[in-house]
Amino acid sequence: MIDVQRLQVLLTVAEHGSFNRAAAALRLTPSAVSQQVAALERSLGAQVVARSTRGVTLTRVGQIMVGAAESVAAELEHAQQQITELSTGRTQLTVATFTSGGQFLLPAALTQLMAAHPRTVLHVREGEPEDTLPLVRQGAVDLALAYHFDGPLPVGPGPGSSLEWMPLLEDPLYVVLPPGHRLADRDALDLADLAAEPWVLGCLKTEAYLRRYAEQAGFDPEIHGTTTDYFFARSLVAAGMGISLIPSIALAPELPGLSAVPIKSPGPIRHIGVATISGRNRPCITTLIRSLREQAMRHNGH
Structure with missing residues (x-):
């Protein structure tokens, strides 16, 4: 049986690129982080990180396990949201955005969202795509307004296969x-x-x-x-x-x-779009994406 806590430690190591920085984020000692990763490797019978003086990098096995860790985190967060909604009758929605995209597209879209779903408790987080897209995969953010240039999405460690990307505008x-x-x-x-x-x-x-x-x-x-x-x-x-x-x-x-x-x-050209977890089409998310598309179409019409 794979230990969920050890998966979380590996995910933090992947995000920060070293045992020392992961330890600071987790409020553990570097030795404790290293021991948790080593224990995970023993249980798997395979190495999950390659260690060097410059830090650590994920092996192919490590990438698979980080993807699994993100899926577990996302499912637990989703379960917590459902429990909160059952107990309070209110929907929690966390939206991440980069600055210029948020200033341009979000205000009118959020107004439409709150008019359609007035019992939604909304949270907005600002950040660059390389920081917010991994949060979507982990379930900490429900939707991210993001961008990329002429390369791929900066999805961070792991395969990123759980992300669904919907283009909005060029x-x-x-x-x-x-x-x-x-x-x-x-x-x-x-x-x-x-x-x-x-x-x-x-x-x-x-x-x-x-x-x-x-x-x-x-x-x-x-x-x-x-x-x-x-x-x-x-x-x-x-x-x-x-x-x-x-x-x-x-x-x-x-x-x-x-x-x-x-x-x-x-x-x-910057390619702007919305990232969500595949299959998580809650009504409030559907409304917000539709509203963002309307704002993008108005811009394209100009």
């Missing part, structure tokens, strides 16, 4: 130029046109994305500022620090004098 990135910029009147820009420009960016992942596209265009971008907020990045552009790369949904509210110019195809 969110192209625009070049934002300061007042009076020589290229502000262009209908579209090639990144090569911007090789000599300084950049200020509103997201670390946007910087990595810019560098990849800039390399294809034959230059190495000069980064003068990196923030974690697209509005702040546009404020720095307005102050004359450089130009920026901003997703279309993060271009509001407008800042006076700034120009947002599309990038010639094929340009960088």
